[in-house]
Amino acid sequence: MVDDMQGRCGWCGTASDYVAYHDTEWGVPEYDSRALWEKLILDGFQAGLAWLTILRKREAFRAAFEGFDPNTIANWGERDVERLLQNAGIVRHRGKIEAAIANAKAWQAMEARGGFDAFVWDYFDGKPLRNTFRTLEEVPPKTPLSERMSKDMKKAGFRFCGPTIVYAWLEATGVVNDHLVGCFRHDEVARMAR
Template sequence: MFSVCIFGKRVIEMSERCGWVGVDAIYEAYHDTEWGVPEYDSRTLWEKLILDGFQAGLSWITILKKRDNFRAAFQGFDPDIIARWGEDDVLRLLADPGIIRHRGKIEATIGNARAWQRIEIDKGFDRYLWDFVGGKPIQNRWATLADVPAYTDLSVEISKDLKRKGFKFCGPTIVYAFMQAMGMVNDHLVTCPCHAQVAKLAR
């Protein structure tokens, strides 16, 4: 099975990809075109963090398959809209079979939208996050999946700060998965063709 990498003209053979990628085409596309790519848009960063929170206790492929449903149910993940929601909206979402129906995570999303607004007004959510690494992604060079940590001292620090600012469902492991997804760290294995391509995208 092969897939074209968005970053270059060569094709990626399944055996070359990072070992966490399954054989599902959605997973392959996510790995090849999105995971680890540095993201600098505040709203997109917020969406990624929220989806990582919903993934807690579940597989990421479950979230990927429901992502379009999430975007529809959560008004395109517009935090300014979600921040105004209340109990009626929680009940509506709890009745939606297209998403993860977890009251705690849904309520946390509403609270996280309000926390996002405060940070966005203060300095910008994008700048707030990227300041933790001086604006430049960390370029890791992991040889095997066993080398990749579940969390780091930095993800612990960011998690604590997010919680102080009102965020929920943002523990160190969730935050590290978010850091990987948003490209704050380049955790493609060095044997994966996307490692070098993602590194070139750093500002």
């Protein structure tokens, strides 16, 4: 549903940080390999939680995860996992923390083979998929393409990247434009594509 008063996607509600995220970041095409990876990690941490929880902890995550430098995180071990499990500023979930470390290693391997960014955008021939959904009910939680990407990513060593997480990540990074057609951001983010 589009908020008729503001012309926004109805999912963002009225919380100021959610509205700011919707209005400035969500759905903007992301082409930077490291930034794509950071957002995948955050979407993995969000599994089972509200995105607002992660959004409000994002700066604490950035500090705890060394600015989301995958080259640093790939070298982490059990001592780092234990340190992060004591950090009340982030989501303290052993499996998700260990997945972030594994995903840093998988990102490095993918970078060496041509880039994580190329891996992502090749599924879409380098152009964002622009959907024309009019209501939130039309937006799928996953698609056959997110299922295929999820399988390919798991084969490459990524974790916490099921098809629903992958689809939410594709939406957040603007690889898929799922702003509703009545939302003022639908056309704006479409114009930001390369």
